[in-house]
Amino acid sequence: MHIKTSTKKPLEFISAGQFISSKPWTHEKRVIDSYELIIGVNDTLYMKQSDQKYNIEPGQAMLVLPDQIHEGFCPCTPGLSFYWVHFLSPSPVYHISNEEMDQEISRLRKNPDTQSAISDIYLPQYFHGAVSDRVNILFQQLLHIDNSNYYTSTSVHYLLTSLLIELSEQNITNFYYDLKDNQMDHHLVRIMEWTRVHAFEDITVGKVAEQFNYNKNYLSRLFKSKIGMNLSEYIHLLKISKAKELLTRTNNSVKEVAAALGIEDEKYFMKMFKKYENMTPTEFRKAFYRTHMNNT
Incomplete structure (x- = not known):
């Protein structure tokens, strides 16, 4: 499953940080009213959302959805670390299946002239492959700006949007790169x-x-x-x-x-x-x- 939303308006940054555990730890059971992106940094985070279990390894990512129960399903080892960021979208958010995403992107790829006008991003609920180093760098920059008291308060919203665009591009590339083309x-x-x-x-x-x-x-x-x-x-x-x-x-x-x-x-x-x-x-x-x- 993927979520689709527009970036014509920047996504709204709420808070972000890096979690580090010095002892065995299990994520609490809770429901939140925002989206949360989690990116593994060290060791494995064990998470469950809507009865689906995920092992988030270093470099992998998960999208926690609002109004859904999520929790850890077993203890994580000391040394666990992950990035987290909470955000909202000012634009409507659509949940689309793999088949629907395939149809949408295939339609866009058949008409390259429309690509420059596309403002949508596509984020999977779970990133199976490792995210690129560019994402980690953008996340560090996001944390830096969030803690730097910039006079321009919108800076974190635009940097968050850039980070999610990068994730979307990686997702699309991984999803649609067809080795049989050539x-x-x-x-x-x-x-x-x-x-x-x-x-x-x-x-x-x-x-x-x-x-x-x-x-x-x-x-x-x-x-x-x-x-x-x-x-x-x-x-x-x-x-x-x-x-x-x-x-x-x-x-x-x-x-x-x-x-x-x-x-x-x-x-x-x-x-x-x-x-x-x-x-x-x-x-x-x-x-x-x-x-x-x-x-x-």
Whole structure:
């Protein structure tokens, strides 16, 4: 099941934070009058909504619906952590099935001229795949702005809306990417996924090409023609995206962040980060340091 709503008006932010448990913990049984998005950060959150059980692993997400009973169905281990945000939609919200969503998006894809005018977002009740690092970064920025006393009070509403748009885009992509459209696309997706999984090792274009029996120059040209960047840039962007998440979510030193990305040379990492972000890792971390945490 998915919810569909418009973003012509920004969604209304209520509150957000990061929950951290220092002891065994079970989510209380309750009913709320808003939507709540939960994104796993560490360990597994066990949740039940309307008799449906969900195991929310790190990087996975769940949408708690208003006026429905939800609760934990077994104790979570110490160290559990997750992001949470409560929000409302000023526009009507529609509940649609997978079949209805398929029909809607298929109709839109058949008429590309209408895509620029679309303002709807589509959020599943449970995100089966892992959300991208971009979502984690947006969430950290949301927490920072919420705790920064911005004079422009609407800032959190627009950033929340940006976060939900990003989730919607990931949902649509995951739901509708058809590997049968093009055999070469099928191979490219496999290569991209393998590269993503191994991106934080000592990975090179040559190693990727060797893994899939391609000439490395041909493989880079293939990436450039299909996704608009060569393979080396794709690897760098994966590393930069993860670096931004680590810089906002952890207190790891820049050297430790670089090592987590499979980069031994700290200065090389700093140079690469500044090339893509126009600021140093330390400057990026200082830009978003305020968060709200609740714990047990």
